[in-house]
Structure formats: structure tokens, C-alpha cells
Amino acid sequence: MALHLKTATPAQYPKYKRNLRSLNLLTMKFVRLLQEAEDGVLDLKDAVRVLAVRQRRRIYDITNVLEGIGLIVKIYKNLVKWVRDDLSVCKHLLSGPEQPSNISDPSEKHQWAHRSHTS
Numbered sequence: 487m488a489l490h491l492k493t494a495t496p497a498q499y500p501k502y503k504r505n506l507r508s509l510n511l512l513t514m515k516f517v518r519l520l521q522e523a524e525d526g527v528l529d530l531k532d533a534v535r536v537l538a539v540r541q542r543r544r545i546y547d548i549t550n551v552l553e554g555i556g557l558i559v560k561i562y563k564n565l566v567k568w569v570r571d572d573l574s575v576c577k578h579l580l581s582g583p584e585q586p587s588n589i590s591d592p593s594e595k596h597q598w599a600h601r602s603h604t605s
Contacts, residue, residue, distance in 0.1 A: 512537060513548050520558070526568030527561065 515537055520528050530549065534542050549566055552558045558566045 509544065509547070512539065512544055516545065516548050520566075520568055523568075528566050530564040530566065 516533060519533055519536060520526065530542075530545055533539075534545055537545070539545055549558060549560070553560060553566070557568065557570055559569050561567050
């Protein structure tokens with residue numbers, strides 16, 4: 487007896503897809519605010535107000551990830567500072583992983599793509 491497992495399509499989970507997309511958009515807007523902030527210092531209260539975020543937790547989710555990967559530091563309860571020399575690093579991270587140009591074997595490209603989406 488064979489089992490037939492179906493893979494769920496994104497259309498079957500419209501709310502999940504919307505939430506994922508909205509977090510991505512919110513992150514990009516947050517990074518833009520961070521880029522425009524004087525000396526790379528951003529008040530999270532201002533970010534919540536400017537971005538019209540209903541759940542302050544979403545901003546904290548974003549800052550926790552950025553802090554975890556070493557791009558920002560919290561300098562006070564509601565203040566974060568960009569700690570890298572170049573904000574373009576964050577633009578690169580938001581644009582998604584790029585495939586290394588030195589991979590020519592199709593099976594290696596597939597393995598690289600799979601690793602970049604699962605990590």
C-alpha cells in the first residue's frame with residue numbers, strides 16, 4: 487500500500503503567506519528608517535509610530551534578528567544603533583541569497599539553492 491503525500495501549496499495557506507510577506511515588507515521599511523536615521527541610531531518608539539505598526543512585537547522581532555546577526559546593538563531600552571560600517575550589507579541580506587558564480591555543476595547548484603532556503 488503506497489502513501490501519496492501532497493505538498494501544500496502557498497494558496498492553501500493565504501494568511502501564512504500574507505504574514506510572511508508583510509513581515510518582509512516591514513523589515514525593509516525598518517531598514518530604510520535605520521538608513522535614514524542620524525548616525526544610524528533609531529528610536530523604536532518612532533519606528534512603531536512611523537511604520538504604523540499595530541503590534542510593537544513585530545518591531546522587536548526584527549530588531550532581535552538584526553541584533554542576533556550582529557548588524558545592530560541596543561544602546562538603550564528603545565534605541566538601536568547600526569554597528570556595521572556600511573548599510574549596504576543589510577540591503578544585500580534583504581535581497582536574498584545570491585548563487586556563487588563559481589558553481590557550474592547543475593547538481594551543486596541545486597544543493598546550494600536547497601541549503602540557502604533551509605538555513
